[in-house]
Amino acid sequence: MSTNAIPGFVHPRWTRRDVLARLASGFGMLAWQSTAAANTNPMAPKPGHYAPKAKRVIYLVMNGGMSHVDTFDPKPALHKYNGQPVPGGAPKTERSTGNLFASPFAFKKHGQSGIEVSELFPRVGSLIDDFCVIRSMWTEVPNHEPSLFMFNTGAIQPGRPSLGSWLMYGLGSENNNLPGFVVLCPGMPVVGSPLWSSAFLPAVFQGTFLKNTETDPYKLIRNIQASAPAEQQQRQLGLLAALNRRHLAERSGDTHLEASVEAMETAFRMQSEAPDAFDIRKETPETLARYGDSEIGRSCLLARRLSERGVRMVQVYYGNSQPWDHHEDILEHRSLAHNADAAVAALVEDLKDRDMLQDTIVVLGTEFGRTPAVENGSNTKLHFGRDHNSYGYSIAVAGGGFKGGTTYGSTDDFGFHAVEKRVHPHDFNATLMHALGLDHTRLTYNYSGRDFRLTDVHGEVIHDILG
Numbered sequence: 368m369s370t371n372a373i374p375g376f377v378h379p380r381w382t383r384r385d386v387l388a389r390l391a392s393g394f395g396m397l398a399w400q401s402t403a404a405a406n407t408n409p410m411a412p413k414p415g416h417y418a419p420k421a422k423r424v425i426y427l428v429m430n431g432g433m434s435h436v437d438t439f440d441p442k443p444a445l446h447k448y449n450g451q452p453v454p455g456g457a458p459k460t461e462r463s464t465g466n467l468f469a470s471p472f473a474f475k476k477h478g479q480s481g482i483e484v485s486e487l488f489p490r491v492g493s494l495i496d497d498f499c500v501i502r503s504m505w506t507e508v509p510n511h512e513p514s515l516f517m518f519n520t521g522a523i524q525p526g527r528p529s530l531g532s533w534l535m536y537g538l539g540s541e542n543n544n545l546p547g548f549v550v551l552c553p554g555m556p557v558v559g560s561p562l563w564s565s566a567f568l569p570a571v572f573q574g575t576f577l578k579n580t581e582t583d584p585y586k587l588i589r590n591i592q593a594s595a596p597a598e599q600q601q602r603q604l605g606l607l608a609a610l611n612r613r614h615l616a617e618r619s620g621d622t623h624l625e626a627s628v629e630a631m632e633t634a635f636r637m638q639s640e641a642p643d644a645f646d647i648r649k650e651t652p653e654t655l656a657r658y659g660d661s662e663i664g665r666s667c668l669l670a671r672r673l674s675e676r677g678v679r680m681v682q683v684y685y686g687n688s689q690p691w692d693h694h695e696d697i698l699e700h701r702s703l704a705h706n707a708d709a710a711v712a713a714l715v716e717d718l719k720d721r722d723m724l725q726d727t728i729v730v731l732g733t734e735f736g737r738t739p740a741v742e743n744g745s746n747t748k749l750h751f752g753r754d755h756n757s758y759g760y761s762i763a764v765a766g767g768g769f770k771g772g773t774t775y776g777s778t779d780d781f782g783f784h785a786v787e788k789r790v791h792p793h794d795f796n797a798t799l800m801h802a803l804g805l806d807h808t809r810l811t812y813n814y815s816g817r818d819f820r821l822t823d824v825h826g827e828v829i830h831d832i833l834g
Contacts, residue, residue: 409571410547412539415804420768420833422541422726424534424799425670426682427711429703430515430556431691434470434737434753435761436782437700440502441474441483444780445739453740458783460754461509462694463743467781468753471698480772487704490712491731491763496772497715497724498731498763499832503776503785506735506792509755511557511689514734518792521821525561528572528812530796531680532565533821535572537810538803542677544640546575549678551669553580553662554687563682567814574682579666584645644676645669657713661706662686667714674718674727691733694742695752715765728767728802736760739782759785762795768802770834790829797826802833 436442448454449469457464474483477492482500484492491498506514513523520527528536531548540547550563555578563574581587647655647668658664663685670681685691685707693699711731718724737753737760759778765771776788797807800821807826811818 408543409569410535410540410543412541413537415538416806416809417804419804420726420802421728421766422803423674423678424531424680424728424730424767424803425667425674425714426530426680426730426732427667427670427707427714428556428682428684429691429707429731429733430511430684430686431689431693431733432511432735432737432755433691433733434693434697434700435502435756435759435778436737436739437470437472437697438485438487438704439500439761439763440736440778440782441485442470442739442778442780442782445469445782448781453781453783457738457740458758460738460756462754464738464754465741465743465750467739468697468741468751471751472700478772482772482774485704487700488708488711490708491715494712494715494765497719497765498771499765499769500761500763500774501776501790501795501832502759502761502774502778503787503789504736504760504762504792504795505785505789506757509735509757511692511734511755514757515556515558515562518732518734518795519562520564520566521793521796521823525558525564526566527819528566528568528821529563529574530799530821531563531574531682532568532572533810534680534800534803534805536565536568536812537800537805538679540677540679542640545644545673545676545678547679548572548574548682549673549680550574550576550682550684551579551666552576552684552687553578553666556684556687557689567819568812574680579662579669582646582648582665584642587645588641640676644672647672654713654717657709657716659706659709659713661710663706664710664713667710671714671717675721675723693737693752694754697737697751697753718766724766726767728769728799729765730762730799731764732762733760736782756783758783764832768833770832773832775829775832788831791825793822793826794829797822798829798832801828 445467446469448467450466452466472485472487474485476483478496480496482495484495506517508514508523516525517523519529535547563576565573577587647665658668666683670683673681690703715724715729718727736756738756741750742752742754759782776785776790778784779786800807807820807822811820
């Protein structure tokens with residue numbers, strides 16, 4: 368007879384979990400799990416390493432590669448040498464690149480700072496004193512997928528946790544009734560879910576993706592409407608949680624099962640708050656008009672509503688696939704920028720009006736820039752397009768302790784290479800985390816025998832752009 372079958376026998380190698388799982392048909396373990404869960408909520412707010420300047424992030428991604436030389440990085444030399452060969456030859460890009468191509472969009476100085484902004488972003492330009500424009504970004508690979516991975520996860524290949532997941536892991540969420548990390552896109556950006564994955568971090572920290580094409584919250588979030596009275600749902604959820612935790616007790620460390628348990632509990636709590644939080648129809652007609660009747664406008668408005676309710680990070684992708692990827696005709700930037708300009712400006716204005724900009728970081732970013740030279744060999748007869756440019760590009764950041772009305776770094780005279788005060792995504796992510804009260808070198812997670820962090824073994828905090 369096996370000693371494991373003898374009533375009351377405790378095997379010398381059994382852990383406390385094993386004993387609790389076997390006593391009284393496992394109800395001892397269920398009670399312990401319930402108590403432990405109450406005391407170790409992974410989503411609960413956590414203190415950072417030091418006092419933060421910011422509490423939350425709204426990350427606006429102009430996916431596809433927004434052109435810096437047509438938006439935030441004016442280059443007079445392009446007009447002077449327009450149509451001429453690139454001195455010394457054009458650097459290697461993804462596709463064949465021809466002669467220099469001046470921006471068809473005029474630049475104008477704005478604000479007390481006098482920062483020049485393209486005519487594509489007049490409303491953002493009027494608020495430029497709230498923005499820090501980094502003109503010396505660079506990354507390694509001139510392809511969408513690795514560049515998107517780099518600024519989202521700190522690596523050019525999939526398999527690393529996203530920025531939002533690291534922030535959830537380090538800081539938790541301020542609202543127990545909503546997801547702490549939300550991703551909005553009317554379609555699906557290139558690469559998709561690995562951009563907001565928690566990878567080897569506990570699965571509970573992954574982003575919650577919503578295909579933001581509906582204004583009715585009950586259509587936007589499926590099954591959010593209560594199907595039974597609250598008391599009945601609570602009993603059902605309690606039974607389900609007990610069964611799941613018993614299952615989990617036999618599979619210690621299964622973060623996907625843990626995430627499923629937490630997701631169901633969050634979904635139950637969301638029934639009370641999400642319908643209101645996600646319903647932009649409750650905004651005034653004037654507010655809706657300021658953001659614009661566009662997908663990016665609705666996403667930015669929703670981002671504001673979620674942020675003011677304590678969501679830690681909202682990431683907004685402009686559109687499906689790679690909408691800013693204008694290889695054939697850079698003039699197509701105009702229609703996209705028209706919608707983005709209204710949405711971004713309205714968002715910043717709203718945050719200022721609510722006294723939230725001071726502790727909310729708004730990032731207007733993209734995975735790389737575009738060449739200051741025309742692209743050859745397009746599929747059309749037009750030759751007004753630009754290829755990918757990973758050697759130099761721009762992003763703009765407002766609020767959350769970043770110095771408004773400033774520029775940082777520069778590209779060369781034509782806008783090909785970042786040459787002064789170069790900033791890699793590792794440096795930017797280190798700086799963003801610093802503003803949130805996190806030391807990027809200390810926020811680590813041990814996996815597969817080594818400690819990992821968002822910035823790998825790189826990254827320097829850029830104190831000059833922080834107030």
